Amino acid sequence: MSPRATRLLFGAVVAGLAIAALRLPTPKFGDPRVLFGDMAAPDLQPWTQHDTLGRGETLTGLLARRGLSNTEASNVVRATPLNPRRIPAGMPVELRGDTTDSRPQEIRFRLAVDRIMRVARSGDSWAATEEVLPWTVDTVLLRGTVREHLYQAIGEGSDSLLAGRARDELAWAIADIYEYKIDMSRELQQGDQVRALFERHIAPDGTMKIGTVIAAGLQRAGTEIQAYRMVQPDGRVRYYDERGRSLAATFLRAPLQFRRISSNFGRRRHPILGTMRAHQGMDYAANAGTPVRAIGDGTVIFAGTRGGYGNVVELRHINGMVTRYAHLRGFAKGIRRGARVSIGEEIAYVGSTGLSTAPHLHFEVLIGGVHRDPRRALATAEAGPALTGSAFAQFEAVRDGVSFALEQPAGIVRALGN
Ligand SMILES: [Zn+2]
Numbered sequence: 001m002s003p004r005a006t007r008l009l010f011g012a013v014v015a016g017l018a019i020a021a022l023r024l025p026t027p028k029f030g031d032p033r034v035l036f037g038d039m040a041a042p043d044l045q046p047w048t049q050h051d052t053l054g055r056g057e058t059l060t061g062l063l064a065r066r067g068l069s070n071t072e073a074s075n076v077v078r079a080t081p082l083n084p085r086r087i088p089a090g091m092p093v094e095l096r097g098d099t100t101d102s103r104p105q106e107i108r109f110r111l112a113v114d115r116i117m118r119v120a121r122s123g124d125s126w127a128a129t130e131e132v133l134p135w136t137v138d139t140v141l142l143r144g145t146v147r148e149h150l151y152q153a154i155g156e157g158s159d160s161l162l163a164g165r166a167r168d169e170l171a172w173a174i175a176d177i178y179e180y181k182i183d184m185s186r187e188l189q190q191g192d193q194v195r196a197l198f199e200r201h202i203a204p205d206g207t208m209k210i211g212t213v214i215a216a217g218l219q220r221a222g223t224e225i226q227a228y229r230m231v232q233p234d235g236r237v238r239y240y241d242e243r244g245r246s247l248a249a250t251f252l253r254a255p256l257q258f259r260r261i262s263s264n265f266g267r268r269r270h271p272i273l274g275t276m277r278a279h280q281g282m283d284y285a286a287n288a289g290t291p292v293r294a295i296g297d298g299t300v301i302f303a304g305t306r307g308g309y310g311n312v313v314e315l316r317h318i319n320g321m322v323t324r325y326a327h328l329r330g331f332a333k334g335i336r337r338g339a340r341v342s343i344g345e346e347i348a349y350v351g352s353t354g355l356s357t358a359p360h361l362h363f364e365v366l367i368g369g370v371h372r373d374p375r376r377a378l379a380t381a382e383a384g385p386a387l388t389g390s391a392f393a394q395f396e397a398v399r400d401g402v403s404f405a406l407e408q409p410a411g412i413v414r415a416l417g418n
Helices: 003-023 032-043 059-065 070-079 150-158 165-177 275-279 389-406
Strands: 047-052 092-097 106-112 115-122 125-132 136-145 193-202 208-220 223-231 237-240 282-285 291-293 298-305 311-316 321-331 346-350 360-367 370-372 411-413
Touching: 059 070, 070 125, 136 150, 136 389, 150 165, 150 193, 165 193, 165 208, 193 389, 208 389, 223 389, 298 321, 311 346
Parallel strands: none
Antiparallel strands: 047 092, 092 106, 106 115, 115 125, 136 193, 136 411, 193 208, 208 223, 223 237, 282 360, 291 346, 298 311, 311 321, 321 346, 321 360, 360 370
16 A cells, blocks of 8 residues: 555544544543544644635635735645646635644645645645546446436436436437437427436546446337447447347438537427428527538538528438528538538538527428428438348347346446446
C-alpha cells in the first residue's frame, strides 16, 4: 500500500472510531480508541471550506477572497500546470487545514468529476499533483412504460438506478438504436414499453453516465422489437433483432437525431398533430445550427432559396420518393444540385428562413409529386439483412448470453453470460 493510501485508510479508521466514540460511553485510559486518537492527531484535517469559482473570477481572486495573501494565492496557482484562462466558472474548490494554522494545508481544484488537482503546502512552498479517480462500472436493466414520452418512461423507470443527465443519455441511446424503426419524438404511444440492458458508469462523486447499451426491447401494440449489440468485423457497431436481422433499413425515421430535438418538444404529449394537414409537413423544434441529416441515400435535386420555404434542400431517393428540408440556416459543404448523399449524412443546418417565426425544421415527403405522411412513407415493412454463417453463430452466442438478463426485474444485473 502506498503511504498515502495507508494514511487514508488510517484516517478512515480513526474517523470511524470517532463516530463510534460519539455513540459509546467515554473510553477509559488504555482503550485503543484513546491511543489511536492521539497518534492520529497530526494527520487530522479539522477544517474544510467549500467554494466555487465565480463567473469572471480568477483562481487567485478566489483564493484571495478565501483569505490567502496575494503572493500566496499566486504561488498556489503557479504551482499547478493549469491554464487560468481555461478554468470554467463553477469549478468546485476545497481548502483544507488543521487546527495549528489558519493557512490551508491543501487546496483541491475539482477539474472534472474524475480529476482533482491537489496543491499541498509544505512551509511556504506549494506543490501540485493531479489525481484521476476511477469510475466504477456495473450492468443495469431498466424497464419503463410510456405514458407521455420516452423521457418520462426512462425517468420513471430509473428510480434509484440512474440520476441526472444519465437518464436523458439513455433515452438518446435507445432512440439511436431504433432510429430506423420509429421516430421517438412523435410515434410512441401510451402503454408502449421499453427495456434496456446497459453499462452504468459511476464517478466517485456519484455522477453517472451511460456506457454501452448491450441489448434493448421496444414493445408496441403487443409486439416487441428486440435489439442486440454486435461489433462488425469492420469495427462498426450494429444492432440486430432476436432473429439476427439488422435493425438498419433504407430510411431513417426522422431527419434530426432525437437528442437534437428540443427536449421540451420531445416531452410534449401531442406534438403538432394539427399542423400536418395545414402545411403538409412535419415540424421539429431544434436550436438554430442543429445538423439536418439525409433520411436516406439519394441525390440533391434542389439546394437554394424558394419563397416561404426559405433555404431548402430536396433529395430524390429510390422509387421516386423526394424529401424536402426547409427553413434552413445554411447548407453543409458540397450540398448542391446533383450531389450524392448517404443516409444519415449532414446536409444542412436548422434555421428560421422563409415563413418561419422560430428555428425549426420543416420536413416533407413526396411520392410522385404528392405529399405523404412521413410516418407511413418512411416505415419499413421489410426486415434488414440477416446475419449468416459464423457471424450468425457469434450473434446467437451474444443473444443467448444476455437474453436471460433481459428477462430479469429492473435493477443491477450481477452476472452476465459474456
Ligand atoms: Zn412546417
